[in-house]
Amino acid sequence: MTDTIDSRLAALGVVLPSPAAPAANYVPCVTTGNLLFVSGQLPIGAKGIEVVGKLGAGVSSDDGRAAARLCAINVLAQARAALGDLERIVRVVKLVGFVNCTGDFADQPKVVNGASDFLVDALGERGRHARSAVGVASLPFGAAVEVEAILEIA
Structure with missing residues (x-):
């Protein structure tokens, strides 16, 4: 098998899902020059938003990592639709x-590793990136995690 x-x-x-439609007045992706900006993606799966709630108040770090991974899958689904x-x-x-979390939750980097690890697994060296992992008081629809990306494209 080739390494694609x-x-x-x-x-x-x-299997990448059909990308989610925007929930408000924005577009899922914008291309400018050789960059593709992918809007924030929620952990949406076959059942809708798969992980809802706050890290540090009922949502485990493992569930948060799984949510971040699903967000990254949705980033690639949006990228495929755009490219x-x-x-x-x-x-x-x-x-x-x-990361939707309590004020004393401090493991945002570990949670967002769910997205980072997936992108490296899926894209190899192309998946290595600069990153921010930020704790927030709430996210749309009560989602536990949201991930956005900037991709260099050919």
């Missing part, structure tokens, strides 16, 4: 993860 993003996704057992071919991704430049 699609083959890596298949090896991970990941047509994930092989156009040169690299993930920047990832920003927002």
